[in-house]
Amino acid sequence: MVTINSSLKCISAYPISDEVIANVCTKRGLTPSDEFTAATFSTSTYQLSKADIMIYLSQAPDVSEGGVSFSFSDAQKSYYRKSAIAVYKTLGDTDAIAQLNNYGYKGSRL
Numbered sequence: 706m707v708t709i710n711s712s713l714k715c716i717s718a719y720p721i722s723d724e725v726i727a728n729v730c731t732k733r734g735l736t737p738s739d740e741f742t743a744a745t746f747s748t749s750t751y752q753l754s755k756a757d758i759m760i761y762l763s764q765a766p767d768v769s770e771g772g773v774s775f776s777f778s779d780a781q782k783s784y785y786r787k788s789a790i791a792v793y794k795t796l797g798d799t800d801a802i803a804q805l806n807n808y809g810y811k812g813s814r815l
Contacts, residue, residue: 710737
């Protein structure tokens with residue numbers, strides 16, 4: 706049986722922790738241990754969860770784990786971000802889009 710947790714982790718080879726998946730699923734009303742089906746894939750809650758994971762990946766730092774390094778180019782990070790924003794727009798999640806625009810460096814001093 707494939708779970709929602711494992712299906713979201715399959716978006717990338719990057720090591721996404723169970724806690725990140727659990728947080729995203731809780732936010733979207735999914736249970737990570739539930740079976741992943743074709744019907745699940747078609748739901749807006751799953752698609753929004755997938756978009757949330759893509760945003761996470763677009764901001765993910767380079768890491769090394771067990772002698773294996775994971776990193777994304779700027780183009781890959783941009784792809785994840787643009788893909789997630791497209792899902793948010795399509796499904797009408799304006800809060801997620803607004804939240805993305807609330808962060809960042811402003812000004813010449815910290």
